[in-house]
Amino acid sequence: MDMQAVSAIQKYAASRPATEPDAGKPSLGTAFGGFAMDFAQTLAHSEATAKASMIGGADPHALVQALAQTELAVEAAVTVRNKVVEAYQEILRMPV
Structure with a gap:
């Protein structure tokens, strides 16, 4: 067998795993x-904390912290939604 053929086979075997899907990585849908x-969990936790504070069962500091977390979650969701809408509009503008 030729040395170049052996080298080509070894290089192919080494590069093949790079082209296969990674089973350890979560897919986009899973992410x-x-x-x-x-x-949803952040919103549910914030709602439970707000209800507890209305009846006097929660610390005001916990309520403020839960509301801040909810605000950040909503801002992140709105940002993601805006990026998705922007990408969709860009796709619609593409010539066919």
Whole structure:
């Protein structure tokens, strides 16, 4: 067998894993699903804290912290939504 052929086979075998999908990485759909679940949990936690503070069962500091976390989550969701809408509009502007 020629040395160049052996070298080519070894290089192919070394580069092949780089082209295969990574099973350890979450897919884009899984990442968005996780983001949505975290968002919903943040909103639910904030709502529970707000209800508890209305009946006197929660610390005012905890209420302010929960509201701040909710504000950040909503701002992040709005930013993601705006980027998705912007990308969709850009796709619509593409000539066919």
